[in-house]
Amino acid sequence: MTPVFEFSDVRFRHNGQSDCALCGLTVTIPSGEKIAVVGRNGSGKSTLFLHCNGLYRPQQGQIRFNGEPFSYTRSSLRQLRQRVAIVFQNPDDQLFSASVAQDISFGPLNLGLSQAETARRVQQAAELCAITHLLDRPTHALSGGEKARVAMAGVLAMEPSVVLADELLSAIDPWARLDIFEILQTLHDHGTTILLATHDLSVVRYWATYVIVLQHGTVAFSGTPQQLLHNHSLLEATELSKIWWTVKLES
Amino acid sequence: MLIDRYAYGNRLRHTEPALKAGIALTVLTLCLALDHPLTSLWALGWMSLLTVAVARIPAKVFGRILLGESTFLALATVGIAVTFTVATPPEATLWHWRLGSLWIFGTAEELSTALRTVFRALGAVSAMNFLALTTPLVDLVELLRRWHVPGALIDITAMVYRATFLLLDNLNRMRTAQECRLGYATARNSMHSAALLGGNLFMKTFQQGRRFQYALDARGFDGELRVLPAKYQSNPTLAMWGVSGVIAMLGIWRIPV
Numbered sequence A: 001m002t003p004v005f006e007f008s009d010v011r012f013r014h015n016g017q018s019d020c021a022l023c024g025l026t027v028t029i030p031s032g033e034k035i036a037v038v039g040r041n042g043s044g045k046s047t048l049f050l051h052c053n054g055l056y057r058p059q060q061g062q063i064r065f066n067g068e069p070f071s072y073t074r075s076s077l078r079q080l081r082q083r084v085a086i087v088f089q090n091p092d093d094q095l096f097s098a099s100v101a102q103d104i105s106f107g108p109l110n111l112g113l114s115q116a117e118t119a120r121r122v123q124q125a126a127e128l129c130a131i132t133h134l135l136d137r138p139t140h141a142l143s144g145g146e147k148a149r150v151a152m153a154g155v156l157a158m159e160p161s162v163v164l165a166d167e168l169l170s171a172i173d174p175w176a177r178l179d180i181f182e183i184l185q186t187l188h189d190h191g192t193t194i195l196l197a198t199h200d201l202s203v204v205r206y207w208a209t210y211v212i213v214l215q216h217g218t219v220a221f222s223g224t225p226q227q228l229l230h231n232h233s234l235l236e237a238t239e240l241s242k243i244w245w246t247v248k249l250e251s
Numbered sequence B: 001m002l003i004d005r006y007a008y009g010n011r012l013r014h015t016e017p018a019l020k021a022g023i024a025l026t027v028l029t030l031c032l033a034l035d036h037p038l039t040s041l042w043a044l045g046w047m048s049l050l051t052v053a054v055a056r057i058p059a060k061v062f063g064r065i066l067l068g069e070s071t072f073l074a075l076a077t078v079g080i081a082v083t084f085t086v087a088t089p090p091e092a093t094l095w096h097w098r099l100g101s102l103w104i105f106g107t108a109e110e111l112s113t114a115l116r117t118v119f120r121a122l123g124a125v126s127a128m129n130f131l132a133l134t135t136p137l138v139d140l141v142e143l144l145r146r147w148h149v150p151g152a153l154i155d156i157t158a159m160v161y162r163a164t165f166l167l168l169d170n171l172n173r174m175r176t177a178q179e180c181r182l183g184y185a186t187a188r189n190s191m192h193s194a195a196l197l198g199g200n201l202f203m204k205t206f207q208q209g210r211r212f213q214y215a216l217d218a219r220g221f222d223g224e225l226r227v228l229p230a231k232y233q234s235n236p237t238l239a240m241w242g243v244s245g246v247i248a249m250l251g252i253w254r255i256p257v
């Protein structure tokens, strides 16, 4: 199967920074998997995600989507963003509309869908994310977990084939987290590729089917969770063993 | 924000906003155009009744908002009712007060002008209160869209509304954080803390703006914030109340004062 993304030697440095955020990053991201992207703060997870739907453009190197090199024209970006969606780390950055239903309708309408089709998609996404009772609410009168689910619905209404979730889990409680995992599982069952940036070992161990470890803007490891969790020297080298000490790493 | 909370939770929330705006704007215009103290007084009572009895906004809340506005209006009209002079005042003063060679006085005519102005303004303001307390900004924006107000203007209004809440959120969070570390313990460090807060708030808001832009772009933003129109219910009862109130205003206007 063609991988969704292929990064080859991608370099990117933020304006005014002396260090690179992505420093010759090369990775192949398989399609249809539940992928955990792990790495310390500043290792380049968010920067990687923003490259995946063309919000950032590599200063060097190349990215392919479904085997095709990225093109940054208006119409190709539009197509790309229809298929690759990002749920941002802080839902407050994403929710702009005064009402939940209207916020969710924003993406589908931008795809040029009719109002009737958009209304159908809003309803469907709301049902999937269990927020139908919130559709009428203003977006500023929601709890953290509700905001996360609304942000998720806003992205799912575009029916993307790849969903990138950037540390979505860090700000919400474990119960709200379960809701999110349920949504992600439904997406996975429908063949959606999911990338989740996380620090949580249990996500890597029990949820992910593929893991990418980032370190200083490069890929330190990519492979299955079993391969990672049995690779002692790598866990030491990436300092993951330090934070995952509570869980017995070897079976 | 108080007003926003009631706008979302009142009995007229789902009523067609054009009807509510229509009533409010008609009453407002009549108050200003007719300039008759009794019609203004009637408008004040009528709009209060619609807000409290029909929309079920707690009388206490409505009263508090109106009290704030009246205080402001009263202060503003003191200038009309009171005159300062160093010359001797005219004969027909209603009251006067002397401070050396300075005379402070008011005439019956001035007082009546001042009262008229206050009533007129209160009538107008109560109509706006009715609209603000029963209709969330989303619906007003929706209404502007239907009235073919330019799209860019509407988008800006909607974004400013959203940004206001984010800004207040940030402000509260940062202020609390400063307060926890005794940032406002003395007058001197209060000033210092407030200055820091202002600077940081600016930076934070700026960064937030950029993240907003990314999030919009990620969902295919192309310069226009398109969202689904909301669905509203018609409300014949309110329409009847509105029409009879306006007819009564015109009737009262015939009473000479």
Ligand SMILES: Nc1ncnc2c1ncn2[C@@H]1O[C@H](COP(=O)(O)OP(=O)(O)O)[C@@H](O)[C@H]1O
Pocket (backbone or CB within 6 Å): A014, A015, A017, A020, A021, A039, A040, A041, A042, A043, A044, A045, A046, A047, A048
């Ligand atoms: N907007 C920005 N401006 C300047 N530097 C940035 C910006 N965003 C990220 N960086 C820098 O890029 C590097 C990678 O950051 P990021 O991709 O956000 O990492 P992560 O998401 O893994 O925490 C960091 O060194 C960070 O300081």
Ligand SMILES: [Mg+2]
Pocket (backbone or CB within 6 Å): A045, A046, A047, A089, A166, A167
């Ligand atoms: Mg990040």
